[in-house]
Amino acid sequence: MSLRDRSRLFWFVLGGWFVFSGRMAFAEPTKAPGVDLKVANYAQVVEAVKAHRGKVVVVDVWGDFCIPCKKEFPNLVKMSRDYAADGLVCISVCIAISDDALETDRPKALKFLQAQNATFQNFMLEDGWKVCDAKWKIKSVPTTFVFDRDGLRARKFNGDDPDNQYTMEDVEKLVKELLRVKK
Numbered sequence: 213m214s215l216r217d218r219s220r221l222f223w224f225v226l227g228g229w230f231v232f233s234g235r236m237a238f239a240e241p242t243k244a245p246g247v248d249l250k251v252a253n254y255a256q257v258v259e260a261v262k263a264h265r266g267k268v269v270v271v272d273v274w275g276d277f278c279i280p281c282k283k284e285f286p287n288l289v290k291m292s293r294d295y296a297a298d299g300l301v302c303i304s305v306c307i308a309i310s311d312d313a314l315e316t317d318r319p320k321a322l323k324f325l326q327a328q329n330a331t332f333q334n335f336m337l338e339d340g341w342k343v344c345d346a347k348w349k350i351k352s353v354p355t356t357f358v359f360d361r362d363g364l365r366a367r368k369f370n371g372d373d374p375d376n377q378y379t380m381e382d383v384e385k386l387v388k389e390l391l392r393v394k395k
Contacts, residue, residue: 287380
């Protein structure tokens with residue numbers, strides 16, 4: 213076989229590899245089953261919390277740009293798994309870095325949620341910072357709200373005050389009290 217024939221064979225095989233493996237090599241990453249990120253407004257998030265009256269609800273407000281948020285998020289996923297059977301519902305609400313960055317932040321946030329296997333309700337909040345300021349009175353994330361079985365806010369955990377920081381362990385302690393669980 214001549215050098216020219218070997219070169220043609222090489223390019224033929226390489227081209228075939230790209231054609232047949234291209235579907236897999238360039239396809240979008242597969243979604244973790246049951247993980248979604250719905251764009252929602254404030255009223256839809258409120259309705260989601262109300263829909264779970266009779267259960268303890270944890271609403272974690274976070275941002276893909278926020279390192280402390282992402283550090284604590286696996287603890288939210290674990291809490292959801294550990295206490296769902298006892299009546300806990302977790303909801304995550306992602307805030308874009310700015311109100312005009314919703315479309316660019318959403319794919320990154322969804323990829324993070326899929327990597328965490330966050331199978332609970334996940335929302336990307338429209339007008340996120342306006343809602344945070346006007347409705348929730350928060351200036352930064354992470355912030356976590358805990359609602360009791362009657363749908364009343366039991367506590368707001370946030371990092372706005374540098375002297376009053378929290379971890380998901382603090383949230384879990386309150387959740388266990390509200391669930392009356394002895395785990």
